[in-house]
Amino acid sequence: LKIKEKHFHSIWKDQEDKFCQIIDQRQLPHKLSIHQLHNSKDVFTAIREMYVRGAPLIGVTAAYGIYLASLHTDSLAELNKVADYLKTARPTAVNLEWAVDLLMEKISEDYDSAQRIALEEANRIRTESIAECKSIGAHGLKIIEEIYKRNPDRPVQILTHCNAGWLACVDYGTATAPMYLAHDAGIPIHVWVDETRPRNQGARITAFELGQHGIPHTLIVDNVGGLLMQQKKVDLAIVGSDRTARNGDVANKIGTYLKALAACDNDVPFYVALPLSTFDLTLDSGVQIPIEERSPTEVETVQGILNGKIEKVKISPEGTPTLNLGFDITPAKFVTGLITNKGTIKANEKEILKLFKQ
Amino acid sequence: LKIKEKHFHSIWKDQEDKFCQIIDQRQLPHKLSIHQLHNSKDVFTAIREMYVRGAPLIGVTAAYGIYLASLHTDSLAELNKVADYLKTARPTAVNLEWAVDLLMEKISEDYDSAQRIALEEANRIRTESIAECKSIGAHGLKIIEEIYKRNPDRPVQILTHCNAGWLACVDYGTATAPMYLAHDAGIPIHVWVDETRPRNQGARITAFELGQHGIPHTLIVDNVGGLLMQQKKVDLAIVGSDRTARNGDVANKIGTYLKALAACDNDVPFYVALPLSTFDLTLDSGVQIPIEERSPTEVETVQGILNGKIEKVKISPEGTPTLNLGFDITPAKFVTGLITNKGTIKANEKEILKLFKQ
Numbered sequence: 001l002k003i004k005e006k007h008f009h010s011i012w013k014d015q016e017d018k019f020c021q022i023i024d025q026r027q028l029p030h031k032l033s034i035h036q037l038h039n040s041k042d043v044f045t046a047i048r049e050m051y052v053r054g055a056p057l058i059g060v061t062a063a064y065g066i067y068l069a070s071l072h073t074d075s076l077a078e079l080n081k082v083a084d085y086l087k088t089a090r091p092t093a094v095n096l097e098w099a100v101d102l103l104m105e106k107i108s109e110d111y112d113s114a115q116r117i118a119l120e121e122a123n124r125i126r127t128e129s130i131a132e133c134k135s136i137g138a139h140g141l142k143i144i145e146e147i148y149k150r151n152p153d154r155p156v157q158i159l160t161h162c163n164a165g166w167l168a169c170v171d172y173g174t175a176t177a178p179m180y181l182a183h184d185a186g187i188p189i190h191v192w193v194d195e196t197r198p199r200n201q202g203a204r205i206t207a208f209e210l211g212q213h214g215i216p217h218t219l220i221v222d223n224v225g226g227l228l229m230q231q232k233k234v235d236l237a238i239v240g241s242d243r244t245a246r247n248g249d250v251a252n253k254i255g256t257y258l259k260a261l262a263a264c265d266n267d268v269p270f271y272v273a274l275p276l277s278t279f280d281l282t283l284d285s286g287v288q289i290p291i292e293e294r295s296p297t298e299v300e301t302v303q304g305i306l307n308g309k310i311e312k313v314k315i316s317p318e319g320t321p322t323l324n325l326g327f328d329i330t331p332a333k334f335v336t337g338l339i340t341n342k343g344t345i346k347a348n349e350k351e352i353l354k355l356f357k358q
Numbered sequence: 359l360k361i362k363e364k365h366f367h368s369i370w371k372d373q374e375d376k377f378c379q380i381i382d383q384r385q386l387p388h389k390l391s392i393h394q395l396h397n398s399k400d401v402f403t404a405i406r407e408m409y410v411r412g413a414p415l416i417g418v419t420a421a422y423g424i425y426l427a428s429l430h431t432d433s434l435a436e437l438n439k440v441a442d443y444l445k446t447a448r449p450t451a452v453n454l455e456w457a458v459d460l461l462m463e464k465i466s467e468d469y470d471s472a473q474r475i476a477l478e479e480a481n482r483i484r485t486e487s488i489a490e491c492k493s494i495g496a497h498g499l500k501i502i503e504e505i506y507k508r509n510p511d512r513p514v515q516i517l518t519h520c521n522a523g524w525l526a527c528v529d530y531g532t533a534t535a536p537m538y539l540a541h542d543a544g545i546p547i548h549v550w551v552d553e554t555r556p557r558n559q560g561a562r563i564t565a566f567e568l569g570q571h572g573i574p575h576t577l578i579v580d581n582v583g584g585l586l587m588q589q590k591k592v593d594l595a596i597v598g599s600d601r602t603a604r605n606g607d608v609a610n611k612i613g614t615y616l617k618a619l620a621a622c623d624n625d626v627p628f629y630v631a632l633p634l635s636t637f638d639l640t641l642d643s644g645v646q647i648p649i650e651e652r653s654p655t656e657v658e659t660v661q662g663i664l665n666g667k668i669e670k671v672k673i674s675p676e677g678t679p680t681l682n683l684g685f686d687i688t689p690a691k692f693v694t695g696l697i698t699n700k701g702t703i704k705a706n707e708k709e710i711l712k713l714f715k716q
Contacts, residue, residue, distance in 0.1 A: 029675040195657070197555060197579040203674040211675055219680040221555040221657055222580050223613025227686035255581025261619040299579055302660040304671025313662025313671050316561040317387040317569055322577040328585035
């Protein structure tokens with residue numbers, strides 16, 4: 001999608017296949033900073049420190065990490081070590097290990113062609129991610145259209161949490177793809193954007209994305225969504241996922257579960273949008289999904305603009321013990337449907353397994 | 359309670375009854391700034407701009423506002439105008455109109471003694487607030503004791519939202535009173551402190567209060583409480599209230615409803631602590647309670663310390679539409695009990711009316 005009328009993806013190669021370029025998302029919306037990744041250490045840091053984030057983009061970035069590593073390693077054993085190292089960058093998003101494992105499986109069959117295979121596969125995953133997101137958008141569009149047909153006199157009110165937008169993927173996004181397609185199809189929508197503490201990806205990135213694309217939206221703090229649902233000001237919620245278990249339990253950004261509870265209490269449909277690569281069929285249920293604990297600094301301080309400079313202010317008393325958990329689990333029973341690139345399904349094991357058999 | 363080992367109340371008079379002094383809570387925890395209120399305009403500003411906040415403290419401050427106004431007005435009609443003006447400072451906390459109406463009723467019976475009556479009544483409300491909070495503490499202590507007896511090997515884990523502490527009252531607090539009394543009685547407790555966006559009263563004030571009193575606590579963002587309850591890390595939740603309707607529906611800081619939903623989903627007892635002056639028997643249910651909408655600036659910016667100075671950083675993109683709703687309604691069915699100064703009761707009309715007949 002576009003930033004200041006110029007078309008961007010969240011990740012792209014240089015023309016000579018020597019390095020990758022990404023948008024340093026830590027500085028959005030205040031600064032559009034392009035950052036180069038030259039080796040697996042750069043990639044590890046970009047994922048770990050969240051220059052890039054969002055399950056699909058983490059997967060694509062890791063795939064290029066294997067490619068960049070293949071340019072600098074001399075044996076399969078060495079490359080396997082790099083692969084294991086990359087997989088530890090962040091624990092919750094399953095797309096990371098999915099992409100790394102997929103590349104390493106192909107490479108291990110023909111190590112002599114490692115560079116070519118890695119590049120082809122990374123390029124393929126990247127291209128397919130765009131197509132998958134567009135497909136998620138098409139399936140989600142139908143849901144928005146139906147709500148619009150029931151109430152054609154007003155915009156469809158959609159709530160989203162965190163950023164599952166094009167900046168969390170390569171293009172279109174997961175949760176936002178139906179919104180972009182609906183807007184482009186002329187269906188009036190309005191999006192409630194949760195700011196999403198502690199890192200404010202909603203306030204910083206989703207508000208930025210939607211604003212650049214001209215989609216009406218309103219920023220709210222994470223505490224507000226329940227009240228808006230009580231007041232009948234939300235027609236549906238759409239969020240992304242970092243990992244979804246075999247039974248349909250959804251790991252997503254911390255606070256998602258609270259919105260799902262409110263949606264259930266107020267009969268608001270609650271959808272999760274995700275590509276097939278975000279399912280983890282090895283896990284029976286959500287309780288087995290590892291929950292990332294990050295630095296307390298992300299909670300204690302808030303980043304923003306002051307006098308034209310990006311600064312961090314400290315909000316809590318010096319020495320206050322602080323816990324920073326990054327994700328929570330929304331039990332499948334609170335999920336109205338999973339909007340995947342292969343269609344919208346119920347969040348249960350039977351439907352999920354059927355999806356993979358197609 | 360204490361700040362740096364020195365005993366404080368949140369509001370107190372000068373010795374000659376000429377003005378009131380308050381802690382400017384907008385600057386906590388970074389700066390302990392004492393502010394003087396000399397007339398009703400000072401009081402209006404202090405309430406409106408949240409130098410003071412919390413339903414009980416707003417009530418006490420407003421009562422002194424009537425007293426200070428009585429020093430400068432020449433007729434009951436003029437004083438009535440001031441009373442109406444003060445009542446518009448903030449819409450949700452019912453203690454504001456409760457205190458103002460109570461004083462004006464007494465004054466209107468004997469306007470010649472307005473100054474004496476106003477001072478006596480304001481002093482009485484202030485003193486009684488301290489006693490009421492202590493009584494809430496005693497009733498809440500029993501609940502904490504019982505949980506402790508069932509699991510004496512570990513601290514009782516309590517979650518609270520916003521600040522319903524001694525700085526929201528005159529002393530002890532409402533939601534925090536049981537915590538202070540439990541801690542002082544030697545019962546090990548640990549408090550999960552929601553930061554409470556947008557104004558961060560949890561991160562700034564509750565963490566400060568508990569820290570000054572030596573009560574173990576951990577700061578979390580508002581999104582985390584649901585996950586902690588799923589993980590069985592919360593034994594009970596206690597929050598305050600700004601207004602509670604006749605049927606037990608509770609208006610409290612925005613986000614309270616989401617925690618009540620999570621508590622219900624995880625069988626965690628959810629208590630609301632409040633003095634009788636926070637009930638509004640004129641309202642049948644919570645939907646009738648006015649919800650304050652405040653400036654978007656409180657959402658767009660976050661205040662904290664940078665290089666030793668209190669600063670505000672802007673987190674969202676320039677021009678992002680933003681909505682700031684201050685309170686939400688927790689339906690009575692999600693409230694395990696109301697801890698009042700007259701005892702703990704179920705949140706229903708029958709029990710509430712019985713309380714007022716005692």
